[in-house]
Amino acid sequence: MTQTAVSFCNVSRHYGPVKAVDDVSLDILGGEFFAMLGPSGSGKTTCLRLIAGFEQPTSGSISIFNQQMMDVPPYRRQVNTVFQDYALFPHLNVADNVAYGLMIRGVSKNDRLKAAEGALELVRLPGYGARKPSQLSGGQRQRVALARALVNQPKVLLLDEPLGALDLKLREQMQEELKELQRSLGITFVFVTHDQSEALSMADRIAVFNHGQIMQVGSPREIYHSPKSEFVADFVGSSNILPRELVNKLVGRDQPASLRPEAIRLVSEGGIEAKILNVSFLGASTKITLQMKDVTLHMLADNEPASLTVGEIVRVDWDKSSLHLMEIPHV
């Protein structure tokens, strides 16, 4: 059975009247790649800072590998953080930056520089030790920050939107490398991001945050295919939300439902009538906006359906199983 790496027990963090984190309970398992996903201000970064020890919970408790973290300062926690702005020390060169944690622990100069070079090799920056952080590109700084955290062999590695500042191509490459690194090292990664595709492609499990609360925790597939709420359905990919009245008519259940754009097909007979509002060609697929009764639907078609014109009436259908009933939002 896997150990629990980080455990939140009814944790809240309030700033005056603002509930940044509101009664969160969560178990992150050892060796897991865990993503905290949510819009900005949803409390995901505060949760990360609570694990690192930069913030203290207003109420509730956090434990790391079954040790209570109440009043344990950041420098006595076996977790390391990769900061959003990387926070490399500008007055130290790359090797000394990476070796900083070892220097503080009193490791001899030779040993720590050797370990730093090893960590730099791990992040594919061998021989960069003598450079200053200001001489590196964004992607390289990101790797140095990663090496600086990993060289301390943390039990949990915290990553605060580490890929946010990188361009798309580099980001995709780093996503794969991070995933690979996590698999080979077996360290628990806790990854904060607002990018749902990043979370879906990298994480073993995802917690979706909104307004300081966890809306849903689950594997990327669960989160994507069976969102529990409108918020999750909407935030993780651009799902169509069917209102209760329509779902009631279609399947006889008085609940809202989500429907993935790629689940909708055009059919020649049967299905439901819809009017085409817009067609946009995206390369690998085509995005079609439809007006079905009083609901606007987005659908993604793999290949461009021949001769669709705006204003045309078509028939659409989907598998019963792709329509996902959701909780009724409590007001």
Place this chain on the structure above:
Amino acid sequence: MRSDKNSHAPFALKVAAAAGLLFMHLPILLIFVYAFTTEDKSYQWPPPGLTLKWFGVTWNRPDVWESLALSVKVASISTLVAMILGTLCAAAVSRSQFFGRETISLLVILPIALPGIITGIALRSAFNLADIPFSMWTIVLGHATFCVVVVYNNAVARFRRTSRSLIEASMDLGANGFQTFRHVILPNLATALLAGGMLAFALSFDEVIVTTFTAGQQATLPIWMLEELVRPRQRPVTNVVAMVVVLVTFLPILLAYYLTRDGDQVAGQGK
């Protein structure tokens, strides 16, 4: 704003600029010239002859050495005091939120805006009331009031530019508060502190007004020069000393300027 390199300033503007610079710097050159004059009773123009003998005379005057030593001591101690207090104050104001933060920030800067004579009178009556005898230490206290500002201004600017996450990163990597201060904060502050410290030293070294009110029988170098000007003999000795003072105060300011020119402005030259 930098003007285009190809455009030429009008001739009149060039003349005006040159005249302005000459007006500011010629009198200083004049002081240098009089250090070499053979006439010692009055300042005659042109000097009747040139000599190096005043350098020797100055060298052998014990009162010059005494006041120079006092000035260096006062400037060093006030600078040290200012660096410690100014840094701590800057750290408090820029790193934490507390009631009255802005007020404290203003009160710290106030002494440099206050005319020296007011600072001087205030301190003198305070020392009298508290029955503190005038000594080198009262001068140090007087000088520290405005030296703190210079260090504080430089340190606060640097603190503002130092990302908070650097400190968090250091803590995250296992360093406690003291280790973080030693390995991250201090190296990042170093040039700002050096610049602030040198400015503070220069300010203290040529200060007259506050010193007049806070000194007892002691004379710092500027006070000694003021007294010397009314003496009819060996006047060029004052000019020799003046040259030394210009060099001693100018070099640190120049150095401070070069150390901080990437980014910070050297705050507090206005005193």
